Amino acid sequence: xxxxxxxxxxxxxxxxxxxxxxxxxxxxxxxxxxxxxxxxxxxxxxxxxxxxxxxxxxxxxxxxxxxxxxxxxxxxxxxxxxxxxxxxxxxxxxxxxxxxxxxxxxxxxxx
Amino acid sequence: xxxxxxxxxxxxxxxxxxxxxxxxxxxxxxxxxxxxxxxxxxxxxxxxxxxxxxxxxxxxxxxxxxxxxxxxxxxxxxxxxxxxxxxxxxxxxxxxxxxxxxxxxxxxxxxx
Numbered sequence: 001x002x003x004x005x006x007x008x009x010x011x012x013x014x015x016x017x018x019x020x021x022x023x024x025x026x027x028x029x030x031x032x033x034x035x036x037x038x039x040x041x042x043x044x045x046x047x048x049x050x051x052x053x054x055x056x057x058x059x060x061x062x063x064x065x066x067x068x069x070x071x072x073x074x075x076x077x078x079x080x081x082x083x084x085x086x087x088x089x090x091x092x093x094x095x096x097x098x099x100x101x102x103x104x105x106x107x108x109x110x111x
Numbered sequence: 112x113x114x115x116x117x118x119x120x121x122x123x124x125x126x127x128x129x130x131x132x133x134x135x136x137x138x139x140x141x142x143x144x145x146x147x148x149x150x151x152x153x154x155x156x157x158x159x160x161x162x163x164x165x166x167x168x169x170x171x172x173x174x175x176x177x178x179x180x181x182x183x184x185x186x187x188x189x190x191x192x193x194x195x196x197x198x199x200x201x202x203x204x205x206x207x208x209x210x211x212x213x214x215x216x217x218x219x220x221x222x223x
Contacts (some may be wrong), residue, residue: 004153034211041180043115043201044154044212097142097161097208098169101153 023088133201
């Protein structure tokens, strides 16, 4: 059974204070790992897909990396508008139409 | 630029009532999905469809039915609502199984 664990559950940063969110996963065969951002009262918004260990993707202040057991979402010099819940999900080779989601990391960036 | 649209946005039901949640996408996506999101739990897949006229069970299908009569629409039905079905329901769509899923903004459903 695929499993995704995200840590920390919540993170409070000051503007400009860089940090990383962790996504640990167990899957029989990884087809893809996805990062989403979710704002309160909204649906998840797609950020990145990573397919193989060593892969990295960047978008503005966000950078996602992947190893064989975990993924990190690095946030460099965050701004208050980066405040959101960040969700990680895995897709396994055995269940191509199914994503298994973690419970998310709730990020708050203050001035 | 609508993307995935869900109706209604909010609904309160009494135990035993029935209702249908509607999802519409304008991206010509083949795949559509219904999830529920509960506090402390990740999004869980209820049912999904890989094309018009097809449906399949996800992780938590009991108490729900779905239909995909048109490619752009995916309906989620609750025949006899139970308090355990109080949740936020999200619809998503993707071009195929290799592409990321795009989500609607959810339907908040309370069952008393």
